[in-house]
Amino acid sequence: MESLRPFDGGIKGRRRAARAAAALALCAAGWAAWLPAARAESSWPAKPVRVVAPFSTGGTADILARIVAHQLTKQLGQSFVVENRPGAGATIGAAEVARSPADGYTLLVITPTFSITQFVYPSLPYDGRKDFVPVGLVMTTPLVLVVNPASGMRTAGDFIRAAKASPGKVSFSSAGVGSTPHLGFELLEQSAGIELLHVPFKGGGEAINAVLGGTTNAYFAAPIEVGEMLKAGRLTALGATSLRRTELLSDLPTLAESGVPGFEVVHYTAIMVRAGTPPDIVAKLSENLVRALRNPEVREKISQNGGEVPAGTMEEAKDLFAREYPRWSHVVKAAGIKPE
Numbered sequence: 001m002e003s004l005r006p007f008d009g010g011i012k013g014r015r016r017a018a019r020a021a022a023a024l025a026l027c028a029a030g031w032a033a034w035l036p037a038a039r040a041e042s043s044w045p046a047k048p049v050r051v052v053a054p055f056s057t058g059g060t061a062d063i064l065a066r067i068v069a070h071q072l073t074k075q076l077g078q079s080f081v082v083e084n085r086p087g088a089g090a091t092i093g094a095a096e097v098a099r100s101p102a103d104g105y106t107l108l109v110i111t112p113t114f115s116i117t118q119f120v121y122p123s124l125p126y127d128g129r130k131d132f133v134p135v136g137l138v139m140t141t142p143l144v145l146v147v148n149p150a151s152g153m154r155t156a157g158d159f160i161r162a163a164k165a166s167p168g169k170v171s172f173s174s175a176g177v178g179s180t181p182h183l184g185f186e187l188l189e190q191s192a193g194i195e196l197l198h199v200p201f202k203g204g205g206e207a208i209n210a211v212l213g214g215t216t217n218a219y220f221a222a223p224i225e226v227g228e229m230l231k232a233g234r235l236t237a238l239g240a241t242s243l244r245r246t247e248l249l250s251d252l253p254t255l256a257e258s259g260v261p262g263f264e265v266v267h268y269t270a271i272m273v274r275a276g277t278p279p280d281i282v283a284k285l286s287e288n289l290v291r292a293l294r295n296p297e298v299r300e301k302i303s304q305n306g307g308e309v310p311a312g313t314m315e316e317a318k319d320l321f322a323r324e325y326p327r328w329s330h331v332v333k334a335a336g337i338k339p340e
Helices: 010-043 060-076 091-099 112-120 156-165 180-192 204-212 223-231 279-293 296-304 314-335
Strands: 049-053 080-084 106-110 132-142 144-147 171-174 197-200 218-221 236-240 266-274
Touching (some): 049 060, 049 091, 060 132, 091 106, 091 132, 091 266, 106 112, 106 132, 112 180, 112 266, 112 314, 132 279, 132 314, 144 156, 144 204, 144 223, 156 236, 171 180, 171 204, 180 218, 204 218, 204 223, 218 223, 223 236, 266 314, 279 296
Parallel strands (some): 049 106, 171 197, 171 218
Antiparallel strands (some): 106 266, 132 266, 144 218
16 A cells, blocks of 8 residues: 655646745735835824925915914824925926925925916926826915006906007006916907007016006906905906806906906915825825815915815815816917016
8 A cells, every 4th residue: 555645746736836826925025015105104194294385475375375284283293384485486396396205295385377387388397287186275266357446447348348449558467477467367368359468567566556556557466465455445346357256256246247258267275296196195185174174263364365265175176277277278379478
């Protein structure tokens, strides 16, 4: 009687066993590699988070960034630190964030300039549509078409009729080439079939002063910039740039209802993060932004800065950008706008 021996499956059996062992080892290695990443995502934020604001200190976007950063610090138990990186139409700060790791520890605060410069400056070291994803909106507000009371204009219709009567003679101020007010008037020209004279300045304050002094005829201003001047009768508001009347400007007709159908310019502040950031981290950021914007104290502070408080969701921001990019791409190309 033969003694029992371990089963020997021959060459084929040994090859199958070797392949199975290799596959098992590969799975084990993959599992081990995944675990630290999973732990990193679930523990975020494990260190301070940079919030890059590509604007000077003291402006509305900077103030809003600090309001939100303070609230996120309280909610998540980790510091959210605002760092100002102004210059070159906000592209310096955006480029810095584009070079940062996609790990959720560097955020970018943006305004409409972010969408506009993508088309004005074609050689930027980043692509706003591909290199960033939105976390959510912090504030939205329409702009207001304002003129000097001495102009005699009382409605947006008056302004459009004056422009049609004197092509290229009615002027508007802007805060510089490629700024939101500049592009707003370019859109108005294209939508209403009028020709205006552009007079650029270095900032919104100078642009408003030009209207106050009668150097230029009009400006698109954020409500907080001109609220006191409107109350004092130093400026006249002709129309708002939202599609529909907002709670903030419920008594002011929109340009869309004043003879320019579909006209819309939304001024906003939003938060972006690098594309490629783990989805769990982006979701956690978005959820906490929504939570922050529901806080009564935060809502009050944002309202005091002249804006309306959005829901703050990623979907809301994505819907806005789906309209922003094609709108400004068309306006810049049609107007032939080039960087200074």
